[in-house]
Amino acid sequence: MKEIIFPVNTKKADEDDKKEASKIRASIERVAKKHKIPIWWFILQMILEALAHRLGRRVLSKDECLHISDSLGFVEGELDTALAFFDKLNIFLYKKNILPNVVFTNPQVPVDKLSRLIEKQYHLKAAEADPTKATSVAMDGQWKNFRDSGILTLECLNEFKAHYVDGIFTASDLLQLLKELLIISRLSPTEYFFPAVLSMTPESRVNQFLDRCKESGIAPLVVKFPTGWAPPGVYCCSVCHLQSKTGWEVVHKPPTPSGKEETSDTQLCQTSRNSITFAKHGRPGSVTFIDNFSFFIACVNVDTRKMERKEMVEHCQAVRSELFAAVEAGLENTHHEKSHPVPAFLCPHQNKSCSTRLHTAHLSENGGKWICSVNYDIFNYLTPDQTLWLSGTGGVTPSRTSAPIMRDLANRVAAVIPHKWKQVAIQLDLSRGERKAIEKDEDKSFDCFIAVLEQWKQTANLPYTWKTIVTVLKSASVDEARLAEELEKDFC
Structure with a gap:
């Protein structure tokens, strides 16, 4: 018996630690399932390979395979099951739903x-x-x-x-x-x-194009992956899905993001392996879809001077919906289904620890904020041109609750789980100075805590934060745990 030791913080384990521990436990305890494969399936494999070799080709018809399977006493439907099994093992290639009469003895x-x-x-x-x-x-x-x-x-x-x-x-x-x-x-x-x-567009030209996007009034949207890199093949599959399933059409001479007339000197992102511009009938402007191999970027090229904000919101959210559906299809086709994409933005700040635009900022859907992926001390509300991509907010940045009440609430939560102080403070939009002031002042009113929850209940802007606070309180004292149960009924 082997003993495996993993360092885990059991005293103050956060959700990520618990998830990783659960994955490790499941991997260790999982028992491999044995599948009994009929030996005559492998006899079928050898006969089909020998037949293909004798015929001098690597492709057989389904009828040729059926003739062999009948001679081996296969029951009805068993041949399809066997071919699907060999397809999964990459021994044969058989796509019944695409080419039902073709069997590739060499994938x-x-x-x-x-x-x-x-x-x-x-x-x-x-x-x-x-x-x-x-x-x-x-x-x-x-x-x-x-x-x-x-x-x-x-x-x-x-x-x-x-x-x-x-x-x-x-x-x-x-x-x-x-x-x-x-x-x-x-x-x-x-x-x-x-x-x-297609050929590649150099990174320098992509960055020049992104600089032009600042003039458009709509921030570029990032499609980010949990692995930190874009799985190979997904971009091209996503592009093909956009064309064949959603009606997007390739524009080989894309306009400028600002809506101005394009010249030969300013055509930065021509159709290429990593940069393709689309247009759709009935939609304004175009969308440039870029692959920088860490994540994807969508730039909307429209003349915002001729659009109302409501139109811009509807346009951006329609683009986002179709784009993410295409990426999901690409992940499925390349067998990366578990790598779920998430929306984000290019980091809007200039900081030594994050000096390149290729670092992305996490997007908080409900809170309407971004948090730098490199330096978690850098965060802020999304700008108006970024909130156009948000679903459920109508493109409007949530209003702030009064700072004293927010400080009371944040201090209450931080007192329960100090090791999560930074995360909670970011969610509550407190400045660094406000956080330091809270840590020094221990005399906080519990009534303010209730008041801010009442205010949140009325505005319905931050449901994610409610759930976080309820979870926090449940792990605290008996009185606060009882309060958490009441809050869960009223606010979550």
Whole structure:
């Protein structure tokens, strides 16, 4: 028996400590479940691989597989179950809902087709940079569109004959597979968008574009991930979802964020691997969607001088809703479902400990505040152009309760859990000077504590803070625990 020791603060364990301890305990105690796999499934695997080798291809039809399974005595529906099992193990590739009649005995077949396209893109770019190398590269209108805009056609795929089998797997089938896997998205009946082959926009040009966004009157929205980095492949899948499922269309020459006329000198974020601008019929302006590989950024490009604030709020919240739905779809397709995205903002301050805009600020949905991800001592209310993205506040920053009452409440909470003082003070919007004053003055009125809760009950601005306080009080003395039960009924 092995004994594993983890350092855990059991005396003053916060919620994060408890969650981590729970995960560790579950991992240690989990018993692996044994699944009995019929041995004839593996016999099927060997026969199918031998058949594919004998035929000189890596693709079989469902009928060919069915003929083998019948000879092995498979019951009805068992073949689909076995193929799904081998698909999960990456032994075969079988997507019943997309290509029900195609079984890839080598899952690398679609990857090989994509590799050929990326290789072609490399040669096209090399020929563009050095005309002397262009003799071996066929260049016509469709390949020029592929090189410059990532537009793929059926004719492009037909140039690569490997792995195609007449009547089983064709270029049309490959397009269907790539489209359903959100690797490409449909632009027209004959054209598809393949963002992964585009060139990169340099970080310096992205930062210049973000500087321009300050003029637009709408702060850029950040899509942040709990891991601290954007899972690979999610951006391109999200882009394809936006096009194919929500009706967003690529704009290859995006306007400036301020609504002014764009010139060749100021076109900073052209369509690229990490920066794509969209427009949608019936919506004003456009949205530039940027991937900086730590998080995603959405910049709304509209002329705010021609819009009422209510229109801006509705527009931003519609963009946010569709954008997060696309990112969730991208996470699901790349098997990163547990990495739930959260909204945030670029840090609005200039501080030595956070000197780059690439650090993000946490967004407090209900409190209407931001907290620096690098330095938790830096926090403030969201600015009006940031609150446009908030759901449930109507884009209005919550009003402050009187400072003396807030100090009384904060001191009461801090006395119960001093190790969470900073977190509570941030939620209650107290300045550093106010916090120091509270720590020195121990004579606080409990009536003020009740008064501020009554005020919160009427304004209904900070429900998250109510729940925090109730949780805090439950861990304190008997009297305060009893009060917590009453507050939970009235305020939560």
